[in-house]
Amino acid sequence: xxxxxxxxxxxxxxxxxxxxxxxxxxxxxxxxxxxxxxxxxxxxxxxxxxxxxxxxxxxxxxxxxxxxxxxxxxxxxxxxxxxxxxxxxxxxxxxxxxxxxxxxxxxxxxxxxxxxxxxxxxxxxxxxxxxxxxxxxxxxxxxxxxxxxxxxxxxxxxxxxxxxxxxxxxxxxxxxxxxxxxxxxxxxxxxxxxxxxxxxxxxxxxxxxxxxxxxxxxxxxxxxxxxxxxxxxxxxxxxxxxxxxxxxxxxxxxxxxxxxxxxx
Numbered sequence: 255x256x257x258x259x260x261x262x263x264x265x266x267x268x269x270x271x272x273x274x275x276x277x278x279x280x281x282x283x284x285x286x287x288x289x290x291x292x293x294x295x296x297x298x299x300x301x302x303x304x305x306x307x308x309x310x311x312x313x314x315x316x317x318x319x320x321x322x323x324x325x326x327x328x329x330x331x332x333x334x335x336x337x338x339x340x341x342x343x344x345x346x347x348x349x350x351x352x353x354x355x356x357x358x359x360x361x362x363x364x365x366x367x368x369x370x371x372x373x374x375x376x377x378x379x380x381x382x383x384x385x386x387x388x389x390x391x392x393x394x395x396x397x398x399x400x401x402x403x404x405x406x407x408x409x410x411x412x413x414x415x416x417x418x419x420x421x422x423x424x425x426x427x428x429x430x431x432x433x434x435x436x437x438x439x440x441x442x443x444x445x446x447x448x449x450x451x452x453x454x455x456x457x458x459x460x461x462x463x464x465x466x467x468x469x470x471x472x473x474x475x476x477x478x479x480x481x482x483x484x485x486x487x488x489x490x491x492x493x494x495x496x497x498x499x500x501x502x503x504x505x506x507x508x509x510x511x512x513x514x515x516x517x518x
């Protein structure tokens with residue numbers, strides 16, 4: 255490798271260099287026909303992503319053309335909670351709904367207002383339960399009480415500013431939220447939250463949850479709610495390199511002048 259070729263823009267042309275370092279990130283936003291997702295993990299193409307639109311694996315594809323050995327490209331992590339922006343629900347790039355919201359006690363409910371999972375389970379487990387419960391829409395609600403929202407203040411301000419989290423003063427207001435299916439009532443939501451509080455007193459629930467932070471959930475409002483969906487979050491595969499960062503071929507030899515860097 256003796257340089258790089260740039261196509262388009264003011265820098266178009268060939269830049270000759272003694273070495274080239276590839277550090278281009280993953281491919282979690284590539285939904286094209288020659289996508290590495292499509293080749294290695296077609297099952298996740300239905301999910302949106304938390305990655306920027308530019309995270310399309312161009313560096314990976316160049317490395318393949320150069321004869322590099324690629325590793326673990328099928329290892330793509332799906333995060334269970336990315337926010338669905340009500341102002342742009344079809345956008346495939348989502349804002350991550352950080353785990354601090356569930357860690358402080360926020361609960362996940364389906365479109366019928368019922369819990370279905372241990373919110374503190376692993377990402378794979380929570381995502382799997384989402385697929386089992388509602389593989390049709392992949393839309394769920396995260397609900398926090400005032401204390402939980404206050405504990406997660408480092409994130410809540412940004413989410414509210416972006417319009418991803420809404421404040422509902424009472425259970426009646428929460429029941430009128432447009433997300434629900436099948437005529438969910440304040441009484442039904444209250445029953446669901448009271449059941450959660452009873453499980454909290456026992457120290458366990460039917461889904462294996464043992465830690466219940468900042469309860470009760472069934473008291474007076476306000477409540478904070480947002481719509482979440484599973485999202486492609488992290489591509490763990492990449493190119494084989496030597497301890498010194500040399501890009502390696504399938505036979506283990508280094509490609510002269512070509513290096514790569516990234517998170518292992």
